[in-house]
Amino acid sequence: MCLRHGQTLWNVEERFQGHSDIPLDETGLAQAARAASLLAALRPTVIVSSDLQRAHETALALARVAKLDVAVDKDFRERGGGAWEGLTREEIAARWPEEYVSWDAPGGESVTEVAVRVGAALRRWAARLDDDGLLVVASHGAALRLGICDLLGLPESLWPALGGLGNCSWSVLQEGRKGWRLLEHNAGTLPEPVHSDDRPDVQV
Template structure:
């Protein structure tokens, strides 16, 4: 066995349903999201996680706490697992963003938002930092956000930026599994835990198709 990372996206929020860019805005889980977190916890508990760390935003932290309470494991918090910052886009719907910033919307780059390369670097660095604290056969659960996790996974796998869109988005309370091998990290599962369904996220639209 070698150490693994489960990258778990938070449960649903009202802004997810309304397709509003959440970014660093601290939006709580809605009723569906709370139920999703409980279901994910019941499934992931069987993997016997040895460490849980989450974003400091409540939608991710509350999702992580559902698992932590079930398996009696403390949840650490690291703001480096926050979602991609959206600047002036935060709180706006996709339609509103497209109408006001058509060129930036096409590139999915908020004028004063966080560049994807910066997000990828901070999330992957945090993943490596926390994974180094896990025993060789341990399991780290990282509870974070759709765009942050997808970008961090791409960086951790060493994919060139032009290939990042090839990795699809994560549904609410779905997860990806990474395993460390002799040649680095590899992706074992992606967007697991649910049947195919629409993904409402801060991520680039093409990544959610």
């Protein structure tokens, strides 16, 4: 399960956060507590977070309820924003109009670099699970979206088709015989059984 961190002041101000270590605001702390109360019911067995405090605080909220420790892995950091960190979208568009269109920050990480970094970390931690284990990764919007795309083996041309994650929303993935499957994306309620002619209950 991939869990995005709660709200920060920079989220509200639409500032590029990247590797900047911004804490949760009051709303973000409440979001983390709500998510924790729901996700604890799924009985996670491993919780790991980015080393940035907004993700770590979100993970700690779940860990307190689930009575687990939180491991930290810097490979789950957000996409590095280079010269854009701390700036609003309007400021970025005014100073770097061409780069803004492609969303490539000078001195920042490319989407490919982030996808490979986060995807590899997801595989590494998932490989440590017992057969009935549940991993919760507390990380960041762009990092998780790109890591999920890598995990699913999507070609880069299709990455924009996967939407973003809201604050303290999550995505649920499961590994089957033919690879990884995305069961839920940008969810804020507990997963429910799916009854469909598509047979999503079958591991394919």
